[in-house]
Amino acid sequence: CENFLDINQDPNNPSTSTPALTLPAGFGELGYVLGNQFQFLGNYFAQHWTQAGAANQYCDLELYQMTSSDYDDRVWGELYAGALNDFKYVADQGNENNNPNYAAIGEIMQVYTLQVITDAWGDVPFTSALQSLTNLTPEYQSQEEIYTGLITMLDAAIAKIDDDATVAGKDDIIFGGDMGLWRKFANTLKLKLYLRQAYVKPQVAEAGIKAMYAANAQFLEMGETAAVAFVDQTQNRNPFFQTQVTFRGGVDVVASNTALELLQSTNDARIDKFYAPAQAGTNQGKFAGIDQGVECTPARQGLQATNYSKPGPAVASANSAVPLISAAESYFLQAEAVARGWGSGATAASLYEQGIRASFDYLGESAADATALLQKPGVAYAGGAVEAQVNQIITQKWLSFNGTQGFEAWTEYRRTGYPNFIQASAASNLEAGELPKRIIYPNTEATRNQNYPGLKEIDVPVWWDVKD
Amino acid sequence: QNRTITGRVTDATNGDGLPGVTVLVKGTQVGTATDATGNYTINIPENGTTLIFSFVGYTTTERTIGNATTLNVALATDAKQLGEVVVTALGREQEKRTLGYATQEVGSEALTQGRERSVLNSLQGKVAGVNIQSQGGAPGSSTRVVIRGNKSFTGSNQALFVVDGIPIDNGAIGANDATGLPDNLNNGVDVGNRANDINPDDIESVNILKGPAAAALYGARAANGAIMITTKSGKNANKKAEITVVSSYTVEDVLRYPTFQNSYGQGFFGVPDLLENTSWGPKFDGVLRPWGHVVNNQQRIKPYAALPDNVKEFFDYGSNFTNTLSLSGGAEKGNYYTSYSNTRQKGITPGTEYHRNSLAFKGSTKLANNFSSTASLTYVKSGGDFALTGQGNSVYDQIIQTPRDIPILELKDLTNPFNDETNFYSPYTVNPYWVIANRTYTNNVDRLFGNVTLGYKFNDNLNLTYRIGTDFYTDRRQQFWAIRDVEGPNASTNDNGMYSETQIYNREINSDLMLSYFRNLTTDLTMDILVGSNVRQVSNERLFAQADALANNQFRSLSNIVGTPLAYSYRDKIRLLGVYGTAKFGFRDYAWLELTGRNDWASTLPINNNSFFYPAVSLAFDAATAFDFASTTPINVAKLRANFARVGNGGELPYQTRSVFVSGNISDGFQGTDLNFPFGGIPGFEVSNVVGNPNLRPEKTTSFEIGADLRFFDQRFTIDASYYDQRSQDLIVSVPIAYSTGFGSSVLNAGDMTNKGIELVVGGTPVQVENGFAWDISVNFTKNNNLVTKTYNHSPIDLGGLSSAALIIKEGEPYGVFQADDVMRDPQGRIVVNPATGRPRVAAEQSLIPTVTPDWQGGVVNTFRYKGARLSVVVDTRQGGKMYSRTRATQRFAGTAPETLTNDRQPFIIPNSVVQVGNTNEYIENTTPLTNDNLYDYWGNLPEATNIIDASFTKLREVSFSYRLPTAITQKTFFGNIELGLSGRNLFLWTPDENTYIDPEMNSFGNGNVQGFDYSGAPSTRTWGANIRLTF
Structure with a gap:
């Protein structure tokens, strides 16, 4: 009788897993959110893309009008209960079973994911998060505390990397188990965490970065972009491609004049990776964009997307990768550190140039084209005061993020105010001159977590966002 | 004196003769039963005035005798009869009157x-x-x-x-x-x-x-x-x-076709657009105009006029x-x-x-x-x-x-x-x-x-x-x-x-x-x-x-x-x-x-x-x-x-x-946009988002x-x-x-x-x-x-x-209960609009609609x-x-709903609407009308709470x-x-x-x-x- 009834073991799903089985799921979830919902959001807000006239699917991003249901289950949920929880499982298993490299990867990726979360929403659950039924109402912590905690966590993770211990294999879809690259990734991430605090806590940023250089920290280099590689197979394809190109038929997203005109003015060779020529109309065969947001206003033209440049092969292909940290980004971070006088070794100018070259390299453009671009006025490194240098570095970093790292482009714009020629979308619902400064907390937190801190409007800056 | 009455008792539903029906003189012991074809003959005692006809499954019926010599009666079936047997749990048949439940x-x-x-x-x-x-x-x-x-x-x-x-x-x-x-x-x-x-x-x-x-x-x-x-x-x-x-x-x-407006046709922003699937064009004028694409240098022509039955015609019997x-x-x-x-x-x-x-x-x-x-x-x-x-x-x-x-x-x-x-x-x-x-x-x-x-x-x-x-x-x-x-x-x-x-x-x-x-x-x-x-x-x-x-x-x-x-x-x-x-x-x-x-x-x-x-x-x-x-x-x-x-x-x-x-x-959430493992040939099992419960009770x-x-x-x-x-x-x-x-x-x-x-x-x-x-x-x-x-x-x-x-x-x-995106309202319940466009703002938090x-x-x-x-x-x-009607949402978006004729599509101010003064709690009367250019934006983007109906x-x-x-x-x-x-x-x-x-x-x-x-x-x-x- 007992046996007759003992049949409640799910035959469809495993009751146990391993770090090797769960790590890829975490990468997939993170890559999906960054490559899809946050790709749209970031590239609209950072003005690489804008809404085409004959459709209006993404006008809310031009109106800066978001509700608490917009980035809920499938973004907040996928980041916390998906990526973060899977990376935590990998780290916990690694720690319990004496597998330090899995522990390190799991923890590094938790730090990466948590930074994305706090950069998007500000104060969020951190140390009290991920405790399952033990803590159903995770407390919100200040972003300042979270940043401090993330650096501590990252240091501990880096210390766990053990070049002699077992390494991951193909399940590490980022670096294939190369712990040297993971160390560089973690250092670059740490540099990014410090630089994010450059305006709000400059002394901490300075001390931290100087300590890294003193310890001879190595960062990601040319060809070492950390990316989730999508595959041209059923339900393995790049999510932006699937959503915009396949599902929506490419009717929404076209080039924003903000980014396109800069690329055209310097004759930047990357233009044909970031964008595709217009397929129809008077601009056919040429690159053409729309002023940010104008097609979501009464002044709209209402023309189809085919009359303009749609996103190019770097992002809109079935197998476009979604970078977590690109090699170019690594150089631009280092350039900023040096420009601020906190980093040492190579000059800011050479790191800046390396950043542009790394971007060309990643996109498959020739070194000669990069060299040509670097001669152009406005691109050639001008030096000068720290802010002027940062302006130039961030503007080029912003360009390198076009279409591929939209969320980071918007986030760095929030931090630095660069590129300084970005104007609010013509359709903005916010006060004049304002751009979005955060994402509204999701409904599920408002209704399920009694520690939900209450509504924070889209124009309320996050903690590190102190510079105009 | 005694007299004899004859007659036939039939089933009221089909007129068939009913055999075995009890026929009783009311107030006496005198009675008989009908034969195989439903016929009966009965001797009525002197004091007999009424006959009672009764039969299982039929309503008992009384008839006054009067001077009749023949009394034919049609008995109605009685669905509510006392001895009604019903099927209860496990298929047991029980007499309904003995049941303690409905x-x-x-x-x-x-x-x-x-x-x-x-x-x-x-x-x-x-x-x-x-x-x-x-x-x-x-x-x-x-x-x-x-x-x-x-x-x-x-x-x-x-x-x-x-x-x-x-x-x-x-x-x-x-x-x-x-x-x-x-x-x-x-x-x-x-x-x-x-x-x-x-x-x-x-x-x-x-x-x-x-x-x-x-x-x-x-x-x-x-x-x-x-x-x-x-x-x-x-x-x-x-x-x-x-x-x-x-x-x-x-x-x-x-059974129910939606009601359609029949004043405006194909177009957008009040102007004709032959590619549009919406009715935001100009007012009908009945003039012959081309429609659709040019194919082989030809184009179809029709009057620019409403076709009130165009939807009805689509459906078959x-x-x-x-x-x-x-x-x-x-x-x-x-x-x-x-x-x-x-x-x-x-x-x-x-x-x-x-x-x-x-x-x-x-x-x-x-x-x-x-x-x-x-x-x-x-x-x-x-x-x-x-x-x-x-x-x-x-x-x-x-x-x-x-x-x-x-x-x-x-x-x-x-x-x-x-x-x-x-x-x-x-x-x-x-x-x-x-x-x-x-x-x-x-x-x-x-x-x-x-x-x-x-x-x-x-x-x-x-x-x-x-x-x-x-x-x-x-x-x-x-x-x-x-x-x-x-x-x-x-x-x-x-x-x-x-x-x-x-x-x-x-x-x-x-x-x-x-x-x-x-x-x-x-x-x-x-x-x-x-x-x-x-x-x-x-x-x-x-x-x-x-x-x-x-x-x-x-x-x-x-x-x-x-x-x-x-x-x-x-x-x-x-x-x-x-x-x-x-x-x-x-x-x-x-x-x-x-x-x-x-x-x-x-x-x-x-x-x-x-x-x-x-x-x-x-x-x-x-x-x-x-x-x-x-x-x-x-x-x-x-x-x-x-x-x-x-x-x-x-x-x-x-x-x-x-x-x-x-x-x-x-x-x-979009069809076919999932990432599904295996991913590039690599399996991936995530921690399920559902926590199992070893203490479950019924x-x-x-x-x-x-x-x-x-x-x-x-x-x-x-x-x-x-x-x-x-x-x-x-x-x-x-x-x-x-x-x-x-x-x-x-x-x-x-x-x-x-x-x-x-x-x-x-x-x-x-x-x-x-x-x-x-x-x-x-x-x-x-x-x-x-x-x-x-x-x-x-x-x-x-x-x-x-x-x-x-x-x-x-x-x-x-x-x-419904929980839906809604228009923003001030503390008095008035609609808060965007002063630039005259369109309602969307409330940051959703409304509850029981x-x-x-x-x-x-x-x-x-x-x-x-x-x-x-x-x-x-x-x-x-x-x-209440219910949610996407038909309403779609008809508003497409400009086919009757309410899109509000003010004959001329500029109007949303009744009882206000604008917020800065980020304060002060609200003043809205003076910005909706214009021809954004009527579509207004009707097409009303938050879903407005599509919940009785x-x-x-x-x-x-x-x-x-x-x-x-x-x-x-x-x-x-x-x-x-x-x-x-x-x-x-x-x-x-x-x-x-x-x-x-x-x-x-x-x-x-x-x-x-x-x-x-x-x-x-x-x-x-x-x-x-x-x-x-x-x-």
Whole structure:
């Protein structure tokens, strides 16, 4: 009788897993959110893309009008209960079973994911998060505390990397188990965490970065972009491609004049990776964009997307990768550190140039084209005061993020105010001159977590966002 | 002086002579009985003034003698007779007056008079306490049946279906349910519920056990009440074989078309645009203008004028042709019934159909050695070509957007170059006729259900019965979307094509062993005992494979694909053991006490804590008999009943007790945009977002009910009333938890809900005259107050719907309230607009809009009889309750809704609107009008809360007329009976003024717990037709 009834073991799903089985799921979830919902959001807000006239699917991003249901289950949920929880499982298993490299990867990726979360929403659950039924109402912590905690966590993770211990294999879809690259990734991430605090806590940023250089920290280099590689197979394809190109038929997203005109003015060779020529109309065969947001206003033209440049092969292909940290980004971070006088070794100018070259390299453009671009006025490194240098570095970093790292482009714009020629979308619902400064907390937190801190409007800056 | 009177007593319904009718002179002992042809002769004593005619199953009738020498009487059948026997739990037949709980029986005539394909739909308006909602008008679509309110949060709330004592499956597996893919708002298909497999013509009667006390012997599944279906048998057949043929043909059309504006046509911003699928163009002027694309230097021309019927013209007349042939016969030791039935339904949406073939056999024998046996077996083959619902594939969605001046019928010829994929006029939508031809969802079901019963009679008091029943089916489905690959402006509608196959296999086995014992304990006290055991096993299997890109459009197979197909498999199994017993004591034929208990052991619960017990007690007391006033007052019956029961629910969901890992799947909600593992050949299993619960317990519903069954004036006036109070506790809920915990939900016993309600059935025969005319009326009224008294952590639970308009469960509200994006309002409730545009701002937090549950519902059933003629009229109503209408949203967006004519599309300021001063709490009057340029933005982007409307309705549910040819005529033929009928269903619909859109009964998300969503499903229909019934 007992046996007759003992049949409640799910035959469809495993009751146990391993770090090797769960790590890829975490990468997939993170890559999906960054490559899809946050790709749209970031590239609209950072003005690489804008809404085409004959459709209006993404006008809310031009109106800066978001509700608490917009980035809920499938973004907040996928980041916390998906990526973060899977990376935590990998780290916990690694720690319990004496597998330090899995522990390190799991923890590094938790730090990466948590930074994305706090950069998007500000104060969020951190140390009290991920405790399952033990803590159903995770407390919100200040972003300042979270940043401090993330650096501590990252240091501990880096210390766990053990070049002699077992390494991951193909399940590490980022670096294939190369712990040297993971160390560089973690250092670059740490540099990014410090630089994010450059305006709000400059002394901490300075001390931290100087300590890294003193310890001879190595960062990601040319060809070492950390990316989730999508595959041209059923339900393995790049999510932006699937959503915009396949599902929506490419009717929404076209080039924003903000980014396109800069690329055209310097004759930047990357233009044909970031964008595709217009397929129809008077601009056919040429690159053409729309002023940010104008097609979501009464002044709209209402023309189809085919009359303009749609996103190019770097992002809109079935197998476009979604970078977590690109090699170019690594150089631009280092350039900023040096420009601020906190980093040492190579000059800011050479790191800046390396950043542009790394971007060309990643996109498959020739070194000669990069060299040509670097001669152009406005691109050639001008030096000068720290802010002027940062302006130039961030503007080029912003360009390198076009279409591929939209969320980071918007986030760095929030931090630095660069590129300084970005104007609010013509359709903005916010006060004049304002751009979005955060994402509204999701409904599920408002209704399920009694520690939900209450509504924070889209124009309320996050903690590190102190510079105009 | 004595005199002799002669006459004939006939059946009022068919005029047949009635043999054996007692004819009594009132106030005397003088009496006789009618002969084999219904004739009688009686000598009347001197003081005799009145004759009383009485016969089992007929209304006792009195006639004044006067000076007559001949008295012919037509007796009406009495459906409400005192000795009425009904089928109760486990298939036991019991006298209705001895029951301590509410039941309501519907006979075969009432079930089949409307010639409705679905048994459940044919119950609409006829029973109290039961909410029956047909979900749409597409062929083969589903129906939801909830008795006395929802008792479970997310588990099944539908009644248990029992055929001849054995539970059968009434699942409804929608297109999204069997695929392993996330729900897809573009790809909804209502593939029906499995009770659709039952042929109404095979049903003898349906008895509804409303409360948990009535159904307690079914254990875990009794909380929702039970629909007990008894199929026809040869029991009452003559010794010769009787052959019956029933044929009916009904026609159907759309019950409710949305109201359209007919002033403005194709265009945008008030100017013409030949590519648009919206009616935001200029005002109609009747001038001849070209439309559509230029093809081969040609362009079509039409007047720029409204086509008020362009939507109506799109729909076909649907039809339903049903033929049933049955054969039954009986002899002393055995009887049989067998039937074949064929139903072919064609839908109003061109190309949609549903068909059902069923073959049924039932036979029983009594053997000399005290054994008896019954076997019943039904084989059903059903299937259809179903209407697609949702925002992407529904043709309904497309045609209600079509500009008011576009002749939809002219789009029908797909070989016409103006209509093909390349040149169809709009790149924003797809030719609906192309969709019909190229996007299909079909299925084929093979099902077998039945049972074998063996009985052994030890003696007159002690019986042993063993019954084993099974119900299994396979449901094989194919979905196909053709490739669209064109160049030019319509390239935006290109599609790689899709093909999927789904195989569903379900099997349920029930085995019951029962011992019953009856004894008169004293002359006053009877005892009826039954003990038994039940073993039950239910298994499900699903296999789904999909190709999201096709090689070509030539054939429909998984081999015709590009890339790797997606595959999904799932299986589960649950088992249950139960022992039960019931003891019923009867005292002096007026008081009955019944005690029931059942203990279950369920595989779905933690193994060390899987046993649970359900008690029930019920009491029936007939005061009229007890105090002996039945014969001295007009009160014939004054039965009071009361019962208490506690039953469980939730032994149905397997695999909730342990956490698992699941193969990685990430989605943004758009069709086919998922990332699904393996990823580049690498497997990935994520920590499931659901935390398993090793301490799960069954849900409990405690129910208390009192009621009265009162009958007056020879039962010409009856009242049956019930009041119930049910409390469901420990509800098993997938409790949503904050994602910041690392998980999204956990299965917990965490929720309470109450249902309190009254049911009233008032019946009467206001008119019954000597010539045989009779008018019966039955009025039913139901009011159920549902209240969610506790949710875990006071947190709402999402039932489903849209993220921008979800149906949720919220503490302190009735089950199912809408939570939707809404316009921003100031503290005085005025609409806050954007000062730059004059358009409403969207509130940052969603509004709560109660509730999907109606306030009350009721029905009136009128039956008129005269000789062989019978007219039945059923009206029912449901008042209160809300629903979401995508039809409204779509019509506003497309500018086809009448309200888009506000101020004749000239600039206007939203009434009572304000603007916020800076970021302060100050609001000042809005002076910015909406202009021509953003009227579309205004109407097209109103938040979803504004699309939630009053779902009240009243329907002329059923009108049927039948005429049985007099015996005088049929005698001259070889037919035993000839009956001709006309039927109509859902003939008229009345709704509140704000609903100009749809029939509020429709729901696009199938018959589960997510109700109240018009999401571009097939519209509901009205039907009418004729039928004939012949017996040989």
